[in-house]
Amino acid sequence: MQNKKDFNKNHRMLTLLTWAFIFLVWFLITRFNLVSHLIVPSPGEVIQTFISIVKDGYNGISLWEHLGISMLRLLIASLLAIVTAVPLGLFSGYFSKVGAVVDSIVQFYRPLPPLAYYVVLILWLGIDESSKITLLYLAAFAPIYIACVSAVSNIRVEYLLSAKSLGASGKDLFFQIVFPACLPDIFTSIRTAVGVAYTTLVSAEMIAATSGLGWMVIDASRYLKSSVIFVGIIIMGISGVLIDQGLKALEKKIVFWKGYQ
Amino acid sequence: MNNELIIEIDNLTVDYPTENESVRALDGVDLKIYQHDFICVLGPSGCGKSTLLNVIAGFTRPSDGTFLMQGQPVAGPDRQRGVVFQSASLYPWMSVRKNVEFGPKIKGLPAAEINRIASHYLDQVHLLEVADQPPFQLSGGMKQRVALARALANEPAILLLDEPFGALDALTRIHMQQLVRKIWQEDQNTIFMITHDVDEALSLGTRLLVMSKSPGTIIQEFNVAFCDRVDERTGRVHVDADYLARREEILDLIDV
Numbered sequence: 001m002q003n004k005k006d007f008n009k010n011h012r013m014l015t016l017l018t019w020a021f022i023f024l025v026w027f028l029i030t031r032f033n034l035v036s037h038l039i040v041p042s043p044g045e046v047i048q049t050f051i052s053i054v055k056d057g058y059n060g061i062s063l064w065e066h067l068g069i070s071m072l073r074l075l076i077a078s079l080l081a082i083v084t085a086v087p088l089g090l091f092s093g094y095f096s097k098v099g100a101v102v103d104s105i106v107q108f109y110r111p112l113p114p115l116a117y118y119v120v121l122i123l124w125l126g127i128d129e130s131s132k133i134t135l136l137y138l139a140a141f142a143p144i145y146i147a148c149v150s151a152v153s154n155i156r157v158e159y160l161l162s163a164k165s166l167g168a169s170g171k172d173l174f175f176q177i178v179f180p181a182c183l184p185d186i187f188t189s190i191r192t193a194v195g196v197a198y199t200t201l202v203s204a205e206m207i208a209a210t211s212g213l214g215w216m217v218i219d220a221s222r223y224l225k226s227s228v229i230f231v232g233i234i235i236m237g238i239s240g241v242l243i244d245q246g247l248k249a250l251e252k253k254i255v256f257w258k259g260y261q
Numbered sequence: 262m263n264n265e266l267i268i269e270i271d272n273l274t275v276d277y278p279t280e281n282e283s284v285r286a287l288d289g290v291d292l293k294i295y296q297h298d299f300i301c302v303l304g305p306s307g308c309g310k311s312t313l314l315n316v317i318a319g320f321t322r323p324s325d326g327t328f329l330m331q332g333q334p335v336a337g338p339d340r341q342r343g344v345v346f347q348s349a350s351l352y353p354w355m356s357v358r359k360n361v362e363f364g365p366k367i368k369g370l371p372a373a374e375i376n377r378i379a380s381h382y383l384d385q386v387h388l389l390e391v392a393d394q395p396p397f398q399l400s401g402g403m404k405q406r407v408a409l410a411r412a413l414a415n416e417p418a419i420l421l422l423d424e425p426f427g428a429l430d431a432l433t434r435i436h437m438q439q440l441v442r443k444i445w446q447e448d449q450n451t452i453f454m455i456t457h458d459v460d461e462a463l464s465l466g467t468r469l470l471v472m473s474k475s476p477g478t479i480i481q482e483f484n485v486a487f488c489d490r491v492d493e494r495t496g497r498v499h500v501d502a503d504y505l506a507r508r509e510e511i512l513d514l515i516d517v
C-alpha cells in the first residue's frame with residue numbers, strides 16, 4: 001500500500017516537472033525572441049489576453065457564453081448518442097439480426113473524416129445548430145455503439161446461463177443481466193465518445209458559427225491573434241481534462257464493481 | 262425407498278458440430294434420477310460430464326435420445342433445475358443478498374417473502390453477516406456458498422453442481438462438503454454433482470456414476486452409503502476396508 005502511494009506520488013511529480021519544463025521552454029523561446037510573437041505569443045501575453053477575454057469577452061460575447069454554447073452542443077450531442085447508441089449497440093450484440101442491419105452502416109461512416117460528412121449534413125440540415133449537433137452526435141455514436149456490441153459478446157456465459165436457470169425471461173435477462181454486465185464497457189466508451197466529439201467541436205464551429213470556443217479559435221486565426229488562439233486551446237484542453245475527470249468520478253461511483261469479477 | 266422419479270434419460274447422444282466433423286461427446290447414456298438421490302459423477306477429463314449436466318440443465322440440446330423431467334420434455338433452462346458452476350457466477354453489481362433474491366424476485370413473489378427466503382438460505386450457508394457486501398469482496402469458498410444459496414432460493418427440483426469445489430483449497434473443501442451434506446440431509450434435496458475427487462464422491466454421494474471417454478457414456482454405477490458414516494466434527498469418512506476397496510475399484514475404472 002505504502003509503495004503504491006509513493007509510486008503515485010512519484011508519477012504526479014513527473015507530471016508536474018513535465019509541465020514546468022514545457023512552460024520554461026515556452027517562456028525562454030519567447031523571452032529571447034527565438035520565434036515571432038505572431039506565431040508563439042509569450043506566457044505574459046496569453047495571460048493578459050485571458051484576463052481581458054474574461055473581463056470583456058471576445059467579439060462582444062462573454063467567455064462564459066463561448067464556453068457555455070460549446071459545452072451545450074457537446075452535452076446535447078453526447079446525451080443523444082448515449083440514449084441511442086447504448087440500446088442499439090446492446091440489441092445489435094444480443095440479436096444478431098439487428099447487428100446485421102446496423103453494423104455495416106456504422107463501420108462505413110466511422111473512419112470518415114468528420115469534415116467530409118459535415119458538408120453533407122449542412123446540405124441537409126442547414127448551417128445552424130442542428131447540423132453542428134448532428135456532427136458531434138455521429139462522432140460520439142460510433143465508439144459507444146461498437147463498444148456495446150463487443151461488450152455483449154464478452155459477457156461471461158455463466159452470467160446468462162445462471163440467470164436462465166433462475167427463471168429469468170428474455171426481458172429480465174436483457175435489463176437485469178446484459179445491461180449491467182455491459183455497464184463498465186459502456187462507461188469507458190462514453191469517455192472515449194465525449195473525447196472524440198470534443199475533438200470535432202472545432203470543425204463543427206468552423207462553419208457559420210458566431211460563438212463557441214472552436215469558433216473563437218478559428219476567428220482569431222483569421223486575424224492572426226495568436227494569443228487568443230492560445231487562450232482558446234488552453235481552455236479547451238483544461239475543460240477536456242475536467243470533463244474526463246468528472247466522467248471518471250461518475251464511473252467510479254456507478255460501476256463500482258469494475259475490475260472485479 | 263420408492264422415491265419419485267424426477268428425471269429420465271434414455272439413450273442420450275450429444276454431438277458438437279465442429280468445422281470438419283462433429284464430436285460425439287455423449288453416446289447412449291441412460292439415467293434415471295429419483296427424489297433425494299445424491300449423484301456424484303466421476304470420469305476422466307473430457308469424458309462428457311459437463312455435457313451431461315448441461316443437457317439436464319437445458320443449456321445443451323440432445324442430438325438424439327429422450328430426456329424427460331417429471332414426464333415432460335425440457336425446452337430449455339428453467340427454475341426447476343438450479344445450477345452452480347465451478348467458478349462462482351455471482352453478479353458483481355448486486356449485493357450478496359440481491360444475488361440470492363434474484364430467483365424469487367424474478368418469480369414475482371411478495372417482498373416480505375423474498376426477504377424471508379433470502380435470509381433463510383443465507384443463514385443456512387452461514388453468510389447472513391455479509392449479506393450487504395458486494396460478492397467480489399468474499400473468499401472463494403464464501404462465493405460458492407452464495408452461489409449455492411442463490412440456487413437453493415428457488416427451491417429447484419434438482420441441484421446441478423459442476424465441480425463446485427474444484428477451485429477451493431483442501432480445508433475449505435471439507436467445510437463445503439459438510440455444508441452440502443447437511444443441507445441435503447435437512448432439506449431432502451436431489452443433487453447431481455460432478456467431481457474429480459473420488460473421496461469427495463464417496464463421502465457425499467448415494468449413487469456414484471463412473472463415465473468413460475470415447476464413447477462418452479456411463480460405464481458403471483455404485484450405490485454407496487458412506488455419507489452416513491461421516492464424523493460430525495471432522496467431516497471425514499471413517500475409512501475402512503470396504504471404503505478402500507470401493508475407492509480402488511473406482512480409481513481403476515477411471516485410470517484406464
Ligand SMILES: Nc1ncnc2c1ncn2[C@@H]1O[C@H](COP(=O)(O)OP(=O)(O)O)[C@@H](O)[C@H]1O
Binds near residue numbers: 285305308310313
Ligand atoms: N461447445 C463445445 N463444442 C465442441 N466440443 C465440445 C464443446 N463442449 C465440450 N466439447 C467436447 O466434448 C467432450 C466432452 O466435454 P465435457 O463435457 O466438457 O467433458 P468433461 O466435463 O467431462 O471434462 C470433450 O471432448 C470436449 O472437447
Ligand SMILES: [Mg+2]
Binds near residue numbers: 310311312
Ligand atoms: Mg467439465
